[in-house]
Amino acid sequence: MENIKKKLIYMDNAATTAVDSRVLEAMLPFFTENYGNASSIYSLGRISKKYIEEARKIVANKLNSLPEEIFFTSGGTESDNWAIKSIAFDKLKSGKNHIITSKIEHHAVLNTMKFLEKHGFKVTYLDVDENGFINLDNLHKKITDKTALVSIMYANNEIGTIQDIPEIGKICHENNVIFHTDAVQAVGHINIDVKKENIDLLSLSAHKFNGPKGVGALYVNKNLKINSFLEGGSQEFNKRAGTENTAGIVGLAKALELSLENLGENNQKLISKQKYFIENLLKIERSRLNGDYEKRLPGNINICFEGIEGESLLLLLDQAGICASSGSACTSGSLDPSHVLLAIGLPHEIAHGSLRLTLSKFNTYEEIDYALQEINKAVTRLRNMSPLWEKIIKEELK
Amino acid sequence: MNYSEKVMDHFVNPRNVGEILDADGIGEVGNPKCGDIMKIYLKIDKNIITDVKFKTFGCGAAVATSSMATELIKNKSIEEALKITNRAVLEALDGLPPVKVHCSVLAEQAIKAAIWDYYTRKNINPEIIMGKFDNTSCSCEDNNNSCSCESNLI
Numbered sequence: 062m063e064n065i066k067k068k069l070i071y072m073d074n075a076a077t078t079a080v081d082s083r084v085l086e087a088m089l090p091f092f093t094e095n096y097g098n099a100s101s102i103y104s105l106g107r108i109s110k111k112y113i114e115e116a117r118k119i120v121a122n123k124l125n126s127l128p129e130e131i132f133f134t135s136g137g138t139e140s141d142n143w144a145i146k147s148i149a150f151d152k153l154k155s156g157k158n159h160i161i162t163s164k165i166e167h168h169a170v171l172n173t174m175k176f177l178e179k180h181g182f183k184v185t186y187l188d189v190d191e192n193g194f195i196n197l198d199n200l201h202k203k204i205t206d207k208t209a210l211v212s213i214m215y216a217n218n219e220i221g222t223i224q225d226i227p228e229i230g231k232i233c234h235e236n237n238v239i240f241h242t243d244a245v246q247a248v249g250h251i252n253i254d255v256k257k258e259n260i261d262l263l264s265l266s267a268h269k270f271n272g273p274k275g276v277g278a279l280y281v282n283k284n285l286k287i288n289s290f291l292e293g294g295s296q297e298f299n300k301r302a303g304t305e306n307t308a309g310i311v312g313l314a315k316a317l318e319l320s321l322e323n324l325g326e327n328n329q330k331l332i333s334k335q336k337y338f339i340e341n342l343l344k345i346e347r348s349r350l351n352g353d354y355e356k357r358l359p360g361n362i363n364i365c366f367e368g369i370e371g372e373s374l375l376l377l378l379d380q381a382g383i384c385a386s387s388g389s390a391c392t393s394g395s396l397d398p399s400h401v402l403l404a405i406g407l408p409h410e411i412a413h414g415s416l417r418l419t420l421s422k423f424n425t426y427e428e429i430d431y432a433l434q435e436i437n438k439a440v441t442r443l444r445n446m447s448p449l450w451e452k453i454i455k456e457e458l459k
Numbered sequence: 460m461n462y463s464e465k466v467m468d469h470f471v472n473p474r475n476v477g478e479i480l481d482a483d484g485i486g487e488v489g490n491p492k493c494g495d496i497m498k499i500y501l502k503i504d505k506n507i508i509t510d511v512k513f514k515t516f517g518c519g520a521a522v523a524t525s526s527m528a529t530e531l532i533k534n535k536s537i538e539e540a541l542k543i544t545n546r547a548v549l550e551a552l553d554g555l556p557p558v559k560v561h562c563s564v565l566a567e568q569a570i571k572a573a574i575w576d577y578y579t580r581k582n583i584n585p586e587i588i589m590g591k592f593d594n595t596s597c598s599c600e601d602n603n604n605s606c607s608c609e610s611n612l613i
């Protein structure tokens with residue numbers, strides 16, 4: 062145990078991931094050798110263009126879409142903003158001013174909705190059940206003839222819950238509503254087929270699957286009209302101006318290719334580790350798993366420990382070299398704990414004690430055992446000094 | 460979250476953690492909904508705080524401010540302890556991130572609540588000595604009244 066104690070144990074892969082060395086290698090030539098502007102006429106520029114178009118084909122192919130349906134962006138946030146705002150303002154022209162989303166979306170979506178509300182749009186935030194699923198009948202009921210767009214995330218970044226995307230898409234299409242999904246946490250981790258799954262627009266981000274930060278893509282079904290978001294040059298079929306991030310785009314495509322290689326086998330192994338970790342964490346008294354046990358992202362673990370607060374748990378784990386995150390108020394940026402944990406019905410005091418561990422295929426059983434040992438130690442230590450824990454135990458004895 | 464070295468030291472090695480079974484005064488402030496509760500136990504002999512212990516549920520800053528507060532009042536007279544302000548706790552810790560300043564307010568209030576309890580037990584009306592003191596004033600509805608912080612779950 063001593064030897065791994067000295068190195069960093071990274072269990073926060075939902076926040077971001079390390080760039081795969083093969084991805085880095087693929088990117089490097091585009092900084093110092095093939096640095097040409099893809100819009101230039103000479104060969105140096107044409108090389109960049111060629112590689113960008115290669116990358117587009119790869120991404121299109123992996124999602125079962127067409128190259129002209131893939132637009133590169135600066136990441137998940139931009140893709141979400143672009144998809145939602147463009148569709149909303151376009152549909153407003155035909156009198157449709159209603160959008161449906163869920164209460165557990167990432168802030169890239171939620172705050173975009175808030176922005177649209179300020180501009181007069183009506184937004185319905187669907188409730189989720191105790192495991193984080195939206196109710197399909199409820200979705201159906203909330204659609205009106207004013208509904209322009211439904212935006213539901215593919216998989217949740219905190220609790221890992223994977224929605225029934227094909228059914229959601231089907232309901233949207235039966236009702237003539239456009240369907241966008243924020244698949245930032247899903248792409249590269251589960252196989253996605255935009256056609257079979259009835260998806261009209263999909264956001265993805267390279268840094269969540271061992272690609273570089275600051276590059277992502279938006280898939281837009283070719284039958285949809287999408288307006289440009291950034292005005293300027295004619296890049297990305299005149300829809301997204303700005304000199305292309307060639308290295309980033311090449312890196313995104315390479316990372317996607319690599320992460321989908323042997324995905325089934327890799328995920329089987331990852332899920333075994335995840336379940337082993339979860340089962341052992343749940344041995345800690347008064348702990349509970351957040352999110353669904355089966356329909357969840359392969360590396361995601363989100364667990365609450367009663368009587369303690371998440372930030373202090375993270376600080377103790379950091380002392381032990383373990384990187385993790387929490388949905389406590391102290392890490393949520395507001396006075397309330399995570400909106401996702403509250404939406405699945407957790408009381409504030411329990412939501413404050415949440416811990417999120419997100420594994421990658423690189424995490425070993427040895428690391429998991431070490432983390433289990435350190436989490437047990439930290440939870441015990443914090444509970445021993447917690448007046449809230451004292452109360453919980455006293456209640457129990459009554 | 461950027462904590463000073465002193466804050467980290469008091470978080471990792473908190474001083475005076477625990478309970479005093481035969482305490483002369485106990486003060487508890489904060490509430491679980493907001494994510495922080497501080498409980499301070501005092502042993503008082505001839506007006507001097509001879510022993511002090513604390514238990515805290517909360518973030519790193521909540522633990523560190525509790526620990527520092529107990530250090531600041533140990534072996535002090537009640538009058539001296541009542542003069543400890545949240546500023547003093549804050550400065551002794553080399554500062555706190557702005558969003559965490561309230562933790563130092565909680566620490567000041569926990570001391571006051573414990574002394575209040577001490578006077579009450581002695582059948583002395585604390586209000587005459589301490590003035591009005593409302594230890595239920597910490598609620599998370601009030602924007603500056605909780606240990607909230609930065610950063611986001613991404």
Ligand SMILES: Cc1ncc(COP(=O)(O)O)c(C=O)c1O
Nearest residue numbers: 136137138167169218245266613
């Ligand atoms: C679900 C989800 N959507 C959107 C984003 C934003 O992506 P990016 O960091 O690429 O802007 C993230 C992560 O940060 C995410 O987890």
